[in-house]
Amino acid sequence: MSAMQLRKIVVQVEETHSDVGQAVSPPSRKVTIAAVIANPYAGRHVEELAPLYDLGAEVSALLAQRGLEALGVDADAIQNYGKAAIIGTDGEIEHAAALLHPKFGAPVRTAVAGKDIIPSTKKIGAPGAAITFPLTGKTSIWDFDQMDAAEITIPDAPRADEAVVILALGVGGRPLHRIKLPG
Secondary structure (H helix, E strand, O other): OOOOOEEEEEEEEEEEEEEOOEEEEEEEEEEEEEEEEEOOOOOOOOOOOHHHHHHHHHHHHHHHHHHHHHHOOOHHHOOEEEEEEEEOOOOOHHHHHHHHOOOOHHHHHHHHOOOOOOOEEEEEOOOOOEEEEEEEEOOOOOOHHHOEEEEEEEOOEOOOOEEEEEEEEEEOOOOOOOOOOOO
16 A cells, blocks of 8 residues: 555644643643544455554554644653544545554554553544544543543545544643542
8 A cells, every 4th residue: 555645734723721720830722633544445445454553653653743843842741642533435444444554553652651551433434524522531441531522623624535534632731620539
């Protein structure tokens, strides 16, 4: 399979300075980075999807780098992460699974010093489809303060023969987090 065919990258940075009249200090910060890429298997059923595993690793390394740059932090500052994919209507949901699961995680965990699983969501969608996906702690999936969500929509993506592959990285957890374990 040829190298990644990238049409565009979309980066959205969110900083929450206050919530319900309460200051969030320091502000919680989250970046959602999306790559719009060609789906090499759009419009046809292919039994062997292993080349998409490598494509997933290639795009995840790019997204992690861009996310760190957008937040202006080093790996140790990242506290949570999540991933998602929207496959254009000529693709199948298994294309999203092949991009996100076998090899996507390792480059991200290396880039941000993570160790735990990266939660994900996937769907088929037309241009402008929104996707909401979970974020969990990079070193403990059970860190309640780091359980959050991100959402993104790109007005012209994915086209029928594309995939939107997404990574979110966060610093500070949910604004005003204060859930404690019982007992």
